[in-house]
Amino acid sequence: MSSNVELEPGVTPESGLVTTDSFDNLGQMGSSLEEIKSASAVSQSQESNESNSHYDEFDESPNCMETTAKEDADLEEYKEWANKKNHVFVLSLAGKPIYSRHGNEDKLAWLFGVMQTLVSFVQSNDDCITSIQAGDTVFIFLVKRPLIMVAVSKTQDCIYQLISQLNYVFNQITSMLTLTRLNRIYEQRQNYDLRRLLSGVERLIDHLLDFSEMEPSFFLGAVQCLSLATSIRDSISSTIVSACSKIKNLVFAILLADNKLITLVRMKKYYLHPADLHLIFNLVQASESLKNSESWTPLCLPHFDPSGFLYGHVSYLSEDCQACLLLLTVERDIFFTLSEAKQRIVEKLRRGNCLQAINESLNAKEDTCANAGFTELRHYLYKCKSTAQFYQPSLSPPYVLSKQRLIDLYKRAYQRLHCTTRPLKLLFERSSDEVILAWDTKGFELYIIFEPLIDTTSAISLVTKLLNWIKKKEERLFHLTSPTFLK
Amino acid sequence: MNNKIEATLKNFFIFNSLLGRKEGEEFQKILYYHPISDVTDVQIKNVGLVEGIIQFTEHFKPSRDVSLMHTKKTRQLYFQPEKNYWVVMTIYLPYIIKTKEGTQTEEYLEDDVQDNVYETVLKQAYYMYRLFWGTFENIKDIGTLKMTLEIFYKAEQRGTQRYADHLSVLNQYFVACKHGNGAARRLNAQKLSFSIYRLTSWPFITGPSNLKLAKTIGNIPKVHLFSGGKHEEYHFVVYRALSCSVCLFIDGKSELTLDLFKELDDFISPKLVPIVSDVAEFCSKQVITPSNLPENAPRFIYFNKLNLAYKSTVHLDNKQTGNIACSKESLMLMADMNSKFPSLGDYGETIVKTMNDYWIVGKKSNSREFYVALQQKYSSINDISDEVKKVCDTELKGIFFHPM
Numbered sequence: 001m002s003s004n005v006e007l008e009p010g011v012t013p014e015s016g017l018v019t020t021d022s023f024d025n026l027g028q029m030g031s032s033l034e035e036i037k038s039a040s041a042v043s044q045s046q047e048s049n050e051s052n053s054h055y056d057e058f059d060e061s062p063n064c065m066e067t068t069a070k071e072d073a074d075l076e077e078y079k080e081w082a083n084k085k086n087h088v089f090v091l092s093l094a095g096k097p098i099y100s101r102h103g104n105e106d107k108l109a110w111l112f113g114v115m116q117t118l119v120s121f122v123q124s125n126d127d128c129i130t131s132i133q134a135g136d137t138v139f140i141f142l143v144k145r146p147l148i149m150v151a152v153s154k155t156q157d158c159i160y161q162l163i164s165q166l167n168y169v170f171n172q173i174t175s176m177l178t179l180t181r182l183n184r185i186y187e188q189r190q191n192y193d194l195r196r197l198l199s200g201v202e203r204l205i206d207h208l209l210d211f212s213e214m215e216p217s218f219f220l221g222a223v224q225c226l227s228l229a230t231s232i233r234d235s236i237s238s239t240i241v242s243a244c245s246k247i248k249n250l251v252f253a254i255l256l257a258d259n260k261l262i263t264l265v266r267m268k269k270y271y272l273h274p275a276d277l278h279l280i281f282n283l284v285q286a287s288e289s290l291k292n293s294e295s296w297t298p299l300c301l302p303h304f305d306p307s308g309f310l311y312g313h314v315s316y317l318s319e320d321c322q323a324c325l326l327l328l329t330v331e332r333d334i335f336f337t338l339s340e341a342k343q344r345i346v347e348k349l350r351r352g353n354c355l356q357a358i359n360e361s362l363n364a365k366e367d368t369c370a371n372a373g374f375t376e377l378r379h380y381l382y383k384c385k386s387t388a389q390f391y392q393p394s395l396s397p398p399y400v401l402s403k404q405r406l407i408d409l410y411k412r413a414y415q416r417l418h419c420t421t422r423p424l425k426l427l428f429e430r431s432s433d434e435v436i437l438a439w440d441t442k443g444f445e446l447y448i449i450f451e452p453l454i455d456t457t458s459a460i461s462l463v464t465k466l467l468n469w470i471k472k473k474e475e476r477l478f479h480l481t482s483p484t485f486l487k
Numbered sequence: 488m489n490n491k492i493e494a495t496l497k498n499f500f501i502f503n504s505l506l507g508r509k510e511g512e513e514f515q516k517i518l519y520y521h522p523i524s525d526v527t528d529v530q531i532k533n534v535g536l537v538e539g540i541i542q543f544t545e546h547f548k549p550s551r552d553v554s555l556m557h558t559k560k561t562r563q564l565y566f567q568p569e570k571n572y573w574v575v576m577t578i579y580l581p582y583i584i585k586t587k588e589g590t591q592t593e594e595y596l597e598d599d600v601q602d603n604v605y606e607t608v609l610k611q612a613y614y615m616y617r618l619f620w621g622t623f624e625n626i627k628d629i630g631t632l633k634m635t636l637e638i639f640y641k642a643e644q645r646g647t648q649r650y651a652d653h654l655s656v657l658n659q660y661f662v663a664c665k666h667g668n669g670a671a672r673r674l675n676a677q678k679l680s681f682s683i684y685r686l687t688s689w690p691f692i693t694g695p696s697n698l699k700l701a702k703t704i705g706n707i708p709k710v711h712l713f714s715g716g717k718h719e720e721y722h723f724v725v726y727r728a729l730s731c732s733v734c735l736f737i738d739g740k741s742e743l744t745l746d747l748f749k750e751l752d753d754f755i756s757p758k759l760v761p762i763v764s765d766v767a768e769f770c771s772k773q774v775i776t777p778s779n780l781p782e783n784a785p786r787f788i789y790f791n792k793l794n795l796a797y798k799s800t801v802h803l804d805n806k807q808t809g810n811i812a813c814s815k816e817s818l819m820l821m822a823d824m825n826s827k828f829p830s831l832g833d834y835g836e837t838i839v840k841t842m843n844d845y846w847i848v849g850k851k852s853n854s855r856e857f858y859v860a861l862q863q864k865y866s867s868i869n870d871i872s873d874e875v876k877k878v879c880d881t882e883l884k885g886i887f888f889h890p891m
Contacts, residue, residue: 079548082546082547082548083548087547111543111546114539114542114543115543117539118536118539118540118543121532121536121539122536122558127558127559127560127561128558128559128560129556129557129558130557130558130559131555131556131557132540132544132553132555132556132557133553133554133555133556133557133602134544134547134549134550134551134552134553134554135549135550135551135552135554136549136550136551137544137547137548137549137550139543139544139547152547416823416839420598421598422816422819422820422823422841423842424839424840424841424842425840425841425842425844426838426839426840426868427837427838427839427840428836428837428838428839428868429827429831429835429836429837429838430831430835430836430837431830431831431832431835432831432832432833432834432835433832456838456868456869456871456872457869457872459868460867460868460869
């Protein structure tokens, strides 16, 4: 395959999404909010992360487990719990339970205690525990002050994917509280029971974990766009821009439907990180209640600015068009202004037949590979690196009923291309069930699943054909402009 | 200038979790602990942590015992060879000291320490002990057990164990025998001969030093051999002639006499010579001469698990350690492929392109495995397929890979 690829579908000079790979160093992000709120700046100088590193040595031997002798009735439940494929636990540095993916945290309080002990014991040697391996089960520890995150997994996911999952959970919690507040809470009271502040967030984390296991967007670090003619997408963007032209301090307007991005309008100079956008997608997907009314919700986007909130006006466009519009601002009291703006947007979109176009695209579904004329292809992911956007066709047999298997194939291929010790440029692997080709170039990443008996020559010519096909359709499949508000 | 500090042993200990269960008596759990510079409190704490980890992990019903813990600076390995007996080893990871604007930072090289290598080391440490002393369980008295561990591992660490050198090889030999098939046994016997070769000029390496002059039979180690769950004790006698050595295991209950050794010598000596020349001939056939291949020619490894047929132009000698004709990265990628093959089913192939634009191809067809490192830049996968086909045609005539 030619390594000088001239085709790079989906490339555009400017993208609304940040495309750096750094996913988890929130501490180093500049405070975008401060810049925006130049006038009414609230000083938030207590960011110091010092002290706290010394905890009382744990005198108790870890035998505290024995105190939880399970009664027979609980035994079945326990077995089921123990065999769950993926556990996620969140606790405070003092060992207080905050979240458990399976089972009730209070019942598992002893287990949280053990995890805290392990972490603090290793810390007392000026070291940091990262993982434990026991047969098919891997335990990941991620200490992100002021929280401890633990994943226990029997999936084949590699360590980096599990760490990324934990980072998402941390960011989900941060997005509800802000990192600054989270830190301050524990500075004041190490023993604080954070669950008091997180009612409702548990549901979001549950959803996020399910969501991240099934969606390629998470491991690709990208988002998928709803297929729309350029003219429609442009007219939607310009409608939003003009309807909001007089509103000050509006940072982002995001329109999405069915887990796909329709458009993103941003304040000049500011960009959205795909990981933040994933949290927004998760919020919208997990909250049925948003469908019924307009809401006003504070929301911290950890990659944008972990120190403070944006305020979001969130609503669906209309009963007959299930696209969700989020208007994010730094002003905490302009709900009605944004509500009016939203009305103007909906009216104008309706007149311009844009609502209809969105509905048509939602109902039509993407082509399957076969529909697009690629009979030897089963499925693929195409990611344009510079815009952090990806495209995938609709599922077709044999993966319709086993999407998890498909996702696992992709995850494994992704990992082999990107593993830190021995990264690859290309992987072509044939098994009895399928052929997978994973290709990382400067501009894009491509993952294709072929029929198992395809020979390399035809596989390569199909890759070229596919890239041409995507190139021809790129204007529909990707959001190629990066509209900004006027001010 | 970057300063690299190599991996070092932090500690090594053996404990039984059923012992010393009362508070204040925890130190009784510890059967062996290195280094002694760790005070009792530290020892107890380290054992306590391991016990905590064991119990914690068991709650999630893993398929096997806990085997590893990674921390930022260390790697800890666990092995439970006998019920409730745990052997634990902790390694300080190698690191680089980086000096940047006057401040020093340490960068720990996690990927430089390969888990499977150290897991083997840890298991060897136990099996070696067992070879000489039998199982932990077998020694009923804790005091005696502690003493034997002390004697054995002290000597191990000082590297003065008299037979340590060839016994590590012998151990491999036993492992091979356990998985039992003739070819593997023969192959390992060869290795054994190489390592013992230089030790002494007397025919009996263990046993009487000089048959004509010796007054006693000398010092003969006893070893414990295990098979099918049974455990027996043997005298371990090694006999050498030319480049070949014969290991004799004589029932531990029988008494050894000088006459017996003389008899053995008379019996073995005339028969061994022709075998030695056969073996030598076999060995020389095994040594391929890749030096006449051009430097950037494709290098391959072929292995058939069924008949143990093996051919390699990657390894320059038949020790199969070091001395390789392709990059280390290529070899590691082959190992990666090998570890992924089980998930591919009965047949499969993998083609990868490295960051340096080299290609590695792996093929699997039933029990046959074939790896090629292509050390030239090719422009397309099609060229790769052709090149691999060429290697197959010239080097592996008549061996069928599906699909080609």
